[in-house]
Amino acid sequence: MPVNETLSQYSDLSYTTAVAVYVLSMILLLVEQSFGAKGRIAAQRTRERARQLVGSGAPAEGASELPELTPPPVAEPPAPRGRAERFGRMGVALMVLGALLHLAALVLRGVATSRVPWGNMYEYIMAVCLIAVVTWLVVMRRSPVRHLTSFVLLPVVILMFIGGTMLYAVAAPVQPALQSYWLIIHVAAAIIASGVFLVPGVASIFYLIRARHDRDPAKFARFAPRLPETDVLDRIAYRTTVFAFPVFTFGVLCGAVWAEAAWGRFWGWDPKETVAFIAWVIYAAYLHSRATAGWRGSRAAWINVIGFSATVFNLFFVNLVTSGLHSYAGVS
Amino acid sequence: MTGTLAPPEPGRPYRDSGFRRVLAFARNTWRGLTSMRTALILLFLLALAALPGALLPQRILNPPKTEEYIAQHGWWGELLDRFQFFEVYGSVWFSAIYLLLMVSLVGCLVPRSADYLRSMRARPVLTPRNLARMPHHQRSVTDAGVDEVLTTARKRLRGWRVTEAEEDDGVRTISAERGYLRETGNLVFHFAMLGLIVAFALGKMFSYEGQVIVKANGAEFCNSGIYGYDSFNPGLRVDGTELNPFCIRVNGFDARFTPSGQPEHYEASIEYQSEADLETGAWRPYQLEVNSPLRTDGDRVYLLNHGFAPQFTVTYPDGTQRSKSIQWRPVDTQTYLSEGATKFDPPGVTDSEKRRQQQLAITGLFAPTAALQGKVLSSSSPELDDPGVAVDVLRGDLGIDSGRGQSIFEIDQSMVDNGRLVRIARENLEVGQSLTLDDGTQVRFDGVDRWVALQVSHDPTQGWVLGFAVAMMLGLAASLLVKRRRFWIRVTPAGSGDGPRRTVVEAGGLARTDQAGYGEEFSRMADELIRLRDTGARASDTADPGPRSPHEGKS
Numbered sequence: 001m002p003v004n005e006t007l008s009q010y011s012d013l014s015y016t017t018a019v020a021v022y023v024l025s026m027i028l029l030l031v032e033q034s035f036g037a038k039g040r041i042a043a044q045r046t047r048e049r050a051r052q053l054v055g056s057g058a059p060a061e062g063a064s065e066l067p068e069l070t071p072p073p074v075a076e077p078p079a080p081r082g083r084a085e086r087f088g089r090m091g092v093a094l095m096v097l098g099a100l101l102h103l104a105a106l107v108l109r110g111v112a113t114s115r116v117p118w119g120n121m122y123e124y125i126m127a128v129c130l131i132a133v134v135t136w137l138v139v140m141r142r143s144p145v146r147h148l149t150s151f152v153l154l155p156v157v158i159l160m161f162i163g164g165t166m167l168y169a170v171a172a173p174v175q176p177a178l179q180s181y182w183l184i185i186h187v188a189a190a191i192i193a194s195g196v197f198l199v200p201g202v203a204s205i206f207y208l209i210r211a212r213h214d215r216d217p218a219k220f221a222r223f224a225p226r227l228p229e230t231d232v233l234d235r236i237a238y239r240t241t242v243f244a245f246p247v248f249t250f251g252v253l254c255g256a257v258w259a260e261a262a263w264g265r266f267w268g269w270d271p272k273e274t275v276a277f278i279a280w281v282i283y284a285a286y287l288h289s290r291a292t293a294g295w296r297g298s299r300a301a302w303i304n305v306i307g308f309s310a311t312v313f314n315l316f317f318v319n320l321v322t323s324g325l326h327s328y329a330g331v332s
Numbered sequence: 333m334t335g336t337l338a339p340p341e342p343g344r345p346y347r348d349s350g351f352r353r354v355l356a357f358a359r360n361t362w363r364g365l366t367s368m369r370t371a372l373i374l375l376f377l378l379a380l381a382a383l384p385g386a387l388l389p390q391r392i393l394n395p396p397k398t399e400e401y402i403a404q405h406g407w408w409g410e411l412l413d414r415f416q417f418f419e420v421y422g423s424v425w426f427s428a429i430y431l432l433l434m435v436s437l438v439g440c441l442v443p444r445s446a447d448y449l450r451s452m453r454a455r456p457v458l459t460p461r462n463l464a465r466m467p468h469h470q471r472s473v474t475d476a477g478v479d480e481v482l483t484t485a486r487k488r489l490r491g492w493r494v495t496e497a498e499e500d501d502g503v504r505t506i507s508a509e510r511g512y513l514r515e516t517g518n519l520v521f522h523f524a525m526l527g528l529i530v531a532f533a534l535g536k537m538f539s540y541e542g543q544v545i546v547k548a549n550g551a552e553f554c555n556s557g558i559y560g561y562d563s564f565n566p567g568l569r570v571d572g573t574e575l576n577p578f579c580i581r582v583n584g585f586d587a588r589f590t591p592s593g594q595p596e597h598y599e600a601s602i603e604y605q606s607e608a609d610l611e612t613g614a615w616r617p618y619q620l621e622v623n624s625p626l627r628t629d630g631d632r633v634y635l636l637n638h639g640f641a642p643q644f645t646v647t648y649p650d651g652t653q654r655s656k657s658i659q660w661r662p663v664d665t666q667t668y669l670s671e672g673a674t675k676f677d678p679p680g681v682t683d684s685e686k687r688r689q690q691q692l693a694i695t696g697l698f699a700p701t702a703a704l705q706g707k708v709l710s711s712s713s714p715e716l717d718d719p720g721v722a723v724d725v726l727r728g729d730l731g732i733d734s735g736r737g738q739s740i741f742e743i744d745q746s747m748v749d750n751g752r753l754v755r756i757a758r759e760n761l762e763v764g765q766s767l768t769l770d771d772g773t774q775v776r777f778d779g780v781d782r783w784v785a786l787q788v789s790h791d792p793t794q795g796w797v798l799g800f801a802v803a804m805m806l807g808l809a810a811s812l813l814v815k816r817r818r819f820w821i822r823v824t825p826a827g828s829g830d831g832p833r834r835t836v837v838e839a840g841g842l843a844r845t846d847q848a849g850y851g852e853e854f855s856r857m858a859d860e861l862i863r864l865r866d867t868g869a870r871a872s873d874t875a876d877p878g879p880r881s882p883h884e885g886k887s
């Protein structure tokens with residue numbers, strides 16, 4: 001199947017523009033986040049709103065079944081929409097625009113090559129980042145965390161920059177081993193899981209900063225007060241992980257089925273398989289830690305961060321440094 | 333599990349016997365091993381222990397690279413080898429961790445299954461006195477009657493497990509609970525994982541894998557014993573004597589490439605005879621492709637690789653001819669430039685001493701699409717367009733009788749080094765061209781056959797592994813995504829006698845799972861019950877703590 005050069009060029013253009021728009025959006029959101037006193041008030045406001053939401057949530061699993069008393073409701077003053085907030089809203093609008101361009105880049109790649117657009121590392125990273133952005137947009141609708149957006153966009157922009165410069169691959173068909181509908185299913189599951197996992201990874205880092213500050217207010221004294229309460233961050237991390245983990249499990253399962261058909265065994269401790277196994281066990285440990293006395297909170301957050309590190313390690317180190325059967329990176 | 337050890341019987345003096353101490357030790361070990369904290373630590377250890385397998389070369393995957401690594405790293409490599417860092421997944425320490433984890437898992441599952449069975453029979457807990465203390469709460473007054481509210485509630489709570497109760501003064505309550513699937517899923521998940529590990533381990537014992545190169549010119553291969561294979565990796569309980577008999581004949585091989593030389597499609601046309609066909613002699617056709625192995629009687633046959641076997645004909649001075657095509661191995665995975673050694677014994681020579689002076693070897697490079705730069709041969713494409721070879725012809729003792737094993741792809745270099753095997757010609761040939769040696773012997777490059785590398789795999793438990801894995805997957809999804817939640821409603825008749833009939837409806841909700849996000853569902857349900865001819869006197873505790881239930885003071 002020949003590759004449509006024109007479409008592939010449009011895809012590249014769309015990609016570059018999406019990155020630029022993300023950077024712009026990041027700047028606007030950073031302005032909101034750090035806009036002196038007003039920014040802090042905005043953060044304070046979101047935090048109060050957050051407290052109400054959390055207050056009406058459930059007590060943690062394993063806690064006694066006696067319900068906790070809900071905190072006294074806080075009457076919310078009609079918030080004057082400051083300039084900082086306007087910047088924030090513009091930032092989010094730009095982020096949505098960036099996501100649309102990003103999606104266009106991915107779709108155009110797929111049309112140009114007449115296959116699913118995740119056949120090499122460049123495309124894979126592009127798709128993972130798109131999922132991360134979409135996940136964050138969803139999280140933002142549910143929790144008042146807009147002022148943290150630039151910190152989620154930062155890893156996305158870095159990944160896309162690395163993908164677009166060092167790992168860029170010309171649009172081309174894939175090798176015979178990848179010509180299978182399992183490419184669609186297995187890799188799609190891996191992409192969705194990895195993209196969603198980025199969000200709890202970032203949320204857990206904030207959790208650790210915030211928890212450190214709560215224990216010792218001198219630490220991160222300037223930054224941490226702008227963060228939401230630990231339980232908001234914990235909830236974001238948990239909910240996203242709980243969504244991504246079964247998807248990841250499904251992806252590994254499909255990978256095993258595919259490996260059985262392509263390589264003659266369903267599991268062979270190929271480096272990619274091994275690191276996927278490790279990441280899976282770490283996320284299982286994360287879920288267990290939340291049901292283990294003394295391991296909730298900061299330790300769980302650490303485990304989540306380690307889990308995401310394993311995911312990133314799997315993407316970069318295993319594809320680029322070790323040599324295994326998963327050598328489809330398309331990087332030369 | 334802790335109830336099995338009875339305390340010392342009363343009346344009998346307590347003796348600190350050895351037996352007792354052993355029992356106590358066993359009990360403490362068991363308790364420690366099956367605690368959640370231990371499971372967590374074991375999970376970490378498992379992740380950590382698996383890591384060297386991704387960072388260091390592994391013998392099961394790549395033996396030559398492993399040996400090279402050890403050689404390069406001197407004592408450090410040997411130390412790592414001693415501690416099984418090159419066979420991580422079969423190592424004592426890796427096995428110990430996962431065995432402990434299995435024990436912990438069993439110890440955890442047994443009591444939890446018992447709890448589970450008990451809780452599956454239990455009725456939902458009675459409605460608490462003070463619903464306002466629940467995380468979710470709504471209260472309102474309606475002019476519908478008590479029975480009317482209850483009927484609607486029963487209808488709305490279909491699918492929930494429900495109990496009803498009556499309190500003093502005609503106050504009625506319903507307690508409801510749902511989401512039991514969560515625990516079911518969790519248990520299914522953990523049990524299925526146990527099953528998966530067991531099936532995996534059994535598979536390791538009874539499986540085998542063999543690789544063989546077969547020429548794609550109608551050559552046959554039969555799965556009759558390990559000697560038919562070029563390499564064979566048996567499981568611990570496989571001795572290679574009782575392989576499923578079947579045969580394969582490879583009739584052709586076809587590869588398509590993009591103009592840039594990237595492979596697009598591989599396909600071997602084969603015929604096969606499964607065990608039943610061996611008697612009738614029938615052959616069944618099959619197109620063997622990457623990603624679509626042949627499956628027959630529990631064995632699978634895979635197309636792993638392909639390559640070329642140049643055919644040479646040697647015409648000796650006396651006119652006798654010998655032809656051979658031996659597989660050469662690809663050295664460049666892009667262009668399929670290949671190397672190899674085709675070896676000939678002189679015909680009609682019975683004296684072994686004499687024979688060993690007259691053996692011939694043709695070694696060198698083969699290119700499917702020849703590209704010459706000066707005299708240096710390379711290949712410009714993996715496509716079989718313009719084959720060419722660059723060969724050295726050597727004569728002398730090939731060392732085949734030396735007792736040392738010999739690679740079919742190489743000549744024994746030590747024979748060259750000690751002068752018993754001498755190069756007598758070097759030339760580039762196209763198909764049909766030949767070269768003449770000093771004694772008049774002619775070597776002609778006739779053409780080329782293709783070969784395919786096949787792998788036969790046998791794993792009797794892999795279907796079980798798949799079944800358990802799917803069960804794990806479903807159990808996991810249920811266990812993570814289903815919410816266990818409770819809903820209570822208390823209906824209190826208020827307003828008496830001749831005044832308008834009024835009923836106080838109070839609803840409370842509690843999610844028993846972490847961060848479940850039950851709020852929306854609760855509000856929807858409570859609204860539906862309360863909107864019932866609502867008179868507007870309504871309170872929900874997020875908007876206004878408002879008037880408490882009339883029963884509050886009673887308890």
Ligand code: HEM
Nearest residue numbers: 061284287288291366367368371433436437440518811812
């Ligand atoms: C082979 C190692 C194990 C793995 C990979 C594993 C995996 C998991 C996973 C992925 C969950 C998430 C489901 C959920 O949160 O509901 C889970 C939950 C759970 N596991 Fe395990 N498990 C293992 C061993 C154990 C052991 C040994 C125990 C007992 C000590 C145990 C007890 C539990 C419990 C109580 C939950 C429910 C926790 C909760 O509801 O948050 N697991 N396990």
